[in-house]
Amino acid sequence: GGERLCAPQVSVLYFARSAELAGLRSETLRVPRRLTALQLWDEIVRAHPRLAVIQDQVVFAVQQEYVALGDQLLVLQPGDEVAIIPPISGG
Amino acid sequence: MDESEDVPKDFIKLKSEKLSVAEVSELVSSPCCGAVSLFIGTTRNNFEGKKVIHLEYEAYTSMAENEIKKICRDVRQKWPSVKHIAVHHRLGVVPITEASVIIAVSSPHRAESLEAVTYCINTLKACVPIWKKEMYEDEYSWKENKECFWANSVK
Numbered sequence: 177g178g179e180r181l182c183a184p185q186v187s188v189l190y191f192a193r194s195a196e197l198a199g200l201r202s203e204t205l206r207v208p209r210r211l212t213a214l215q216l217w218d219e220i221v222r223a224h225p226r227l228a229v230i231q232d233q234v235v236f237a238v239q240q241e242y243v244a245l246g247d248q249l250l251v252l253q254p255g256d257e258v259a260i261i262p263p264i265s266g267g
Numbered sequence: 268m269d270e271s272e273d274v275p276k277d278f279i280k281l282k283s284e285k286l287s288v289a290e291v292s293e294l295v296s297s298p299c300c301g302a303v304s305l306f307i308g309t310t311r312n313n314f315e316g317k318k319v320i321h322l323e324y325e326a327y328t329s330m331a332e333n334e335i336k337k338i339c340r341d342v343r344q345k346w347p348s349v350k351h352i353a354v355h356h357r358l359g360v361v362p363i364t365e366a367s368v369i370i371a372v373s374s375p376h377r378a379e380s381l382e383a384v385t386y387c388i389n390t391l392k393a394c395v396p397i398w399k400k401e402m403y404e405d406e407y408s409w410k411e412n413k414e415c416f417w418a419n420s421v422k
Contacts, residue, residue: 189327191325191327191398192325192398192400192409193409233418235417237327237330240329240330240333242417244417259327259330259396261327261396262398262409263409263411263412263415263417263418264392264394264395264396264397264398264411264412264415264418265397265398265399265409265410265411265412265415266324266326266331266356266368266391266392266395266396266398266399266412267308267356267367267368267388267391267392267395267397267412
C-alpha cells in the first residue's frame with residue numbers, strides 16, 4: 177500500500193561489538209516509513225541475525241537522538257541516520 | 268587584549284594523536300579566571316588480574332561531538348561563571364599510561380571549575396557514544412561504563 181511505496185532508504189551505522197557481529201560498519205537499508213523502534217530492530221536483525229545476541233544491551237540513535245528498543249514510533253525520512261549503540265565506554 | 272575576543276568558548280576535539288595537557292590548559296586560560304581545573308583519564312595496565320596491552324577507542328564522531336556540546340551547554344547553565352571548557356578525547360590505539368581524555372575548565376574562582384570538571388567527566392561516561400576495547404595478551408573485551416544510562420536499566 178501507501179506505506180511501502182514511501183519506504184525510505186536509511187543509513188545504518190554499526191559500532192563496537194555490533195559492527196563485529198554484523199560484519200560491517202555501515203549500509204543503506206530500505207525500511208517502512210513508520211514503525212516502532214523494536215520493529216526497526218527486527219528489520220536489522222533479519223538482515224544480520226548474529227546481532228540478536230546483543231538485543232538486551234543496545235539502544236538506537238536516530239538522527240543522533242537516543243531511542244530505546246521499544247514501542248516508540250519512528251517516522252523515517254530518506255537519508256535518516258540510524259546507529260546501533262552498544263553500551264558506551266568513553267572517558 | 269581585546270576583551271571582546273575573550274567570549275566563553277567550548278573546545279571539543281576527538282583525535283588519534285597523543286593528547287597534550289599543556290595545550291588543553293592553555294586553551295581555557297583567560298585573564299579573568301583565577302582557576303583552571305583539569306581531569307586527565309589515563310589507561311591502566313591491568314584489569315581483574317589480566318595484563319592490559321593497550322586500549323583502542325572508537326566513536327560515533329558527529330554524535331559524540333554533539334553530545335559533548337550538550338554537556339558544555341549544561342555546564343554553563345549550572346555554573347554561569349565558567350569561562351572556557353575544553354574536552355579532548357583520543358581515538359584509536361592508546362598505549363598504557365597515556366591520556367585517553369583531558370577535560371579543562373576555567374572560572375574566576377575555583378569552586379565552579381572543580382565542580383564543572385567533575386560533571387563533565389561523569390556525564391561524558393554516561394552519554395557520549397565512544398567505545399573502548401581493552402586488549403589483553405590472549406583476548407580483548409569491549410568495556411561498558413557503569414554510568415551508561417541504558418546498560419543498567421535494560422538488563
